[in-house]
Amino acid sequence: MKLLMVCLGNICRSPLAEGIMQHQAQQSGLDWDVDSAGTGNWHIGEGPDHRSVRTARQFGIDISKQVCRQFEVSDFDEFDLILVMDKNNLSDVLAQSRNEQDAAKVRMLLNDKEVPDPYYDNTQFEPVFKLIEGGCKDIINEYK
């Protein structure tokens, strides 16, 4: 299975989601491919935000080598499941879908709940990590 984690900048939440999902899938013995992307283009080519890198490291996950990229329409062909962090991501990605098959691949990681953007609040990185961790666990149990 191929999964794409999507947020706005691809520097805070979705890099954490990529690292956490990869880690959990591996721990569960699943041969899943996980990538991440942002709907925005500001940080293309950059590494993840240092606060996300530090938080992931605290929990034993190295996300430092990830490189930011922007979501593109061909991602609908490349991936089986596209997991977005909030409702803005959801509408931004769905706006690029070409048909119902594309749209059916997209869902929020936490279903009706959003993963809040921690960019402007240093205290939110650990809570966001925990939220994403719980969401990834549920996805693994649903799709394994």
Ligand code: 4NP
């Ligand atoms: P992310 O957070 O969507 O979790 O990566 C953001 C990072 C940067 C910006 C917005 C959100 N930005 O506007 O630069």
